[in-house]
Amino acid sequence: MRRRLLGLVRTGLLASLVAVVATTAVAALATATGVELEVPADGETIPLSGIAFVTGVFSLVGVVVAAVLLRWSTLPRRHFVRTTVVLTAISLVPPWVVGMAASTSITLVVLHLVAAAVMIPSLARSLDAVSDGF
Numbered sequence: 001m002r003r004r005l006l007g008l009v010r011t012g013l014l015a016s017l018v019a020v021v022a023t024t025a026v027a028a029l030a031t032a033t034g035v036e037l038e039v040p041a042d043g044e045t046i047p048l049s050g051i052a053f054v055t056g057v058f059s060l061v062g063v064v065v066a067a068v069l070l071r072w073s074t075l076p077r078r079h080f081v082r083t084t085v086v087l088t089a090i091s092l093v094p095p096w097v098v099g100m101a102a103s104t105s106i107t108l109v110v111l112h113l114v115a116a117a118v119m120i121p122s123l124a125r126s127l128d129a130v131s132d133g134f
């Protein structure tokens with residue numbers, strides 16, 4: 001079990017790094033094409049470092065969720081995928097309800113999907129060794 005956990009954490013840390021780089025690159029590309037990542041409540045622009053930080057934190061939360069499921073679930077991969085897909089779907093709602101520009105909302109949704117596309121399959125594969133399949 002300890003070896004599986006170590007492999008999961010190693011995979012999760014690498015996937016987190018890839019997710020941070022990918023979302024930061026997509027955000028940089030969006031801002032270079034004129035998208036303003038502005039929060040309407042205070043008029044502040046979301047910095048690329050903020051995108052990287054939030055991606056990193058929530059990616060690590062995903063690693064913790066996977067580790068907990070590895071330890072205490074009989075079907076860790078199945079429960080991880082279901083949980084993270086639902087959480088990803090929920091995370092797509094706020095950009096549309098806080099009154100941001102459409103281009104900002106679309107960019108934030110894409111950023112969430114990019115991070116999920118990196119993290120969920122990577123961690124699910126690591127959990128696959130102890131699961132009976134999805």
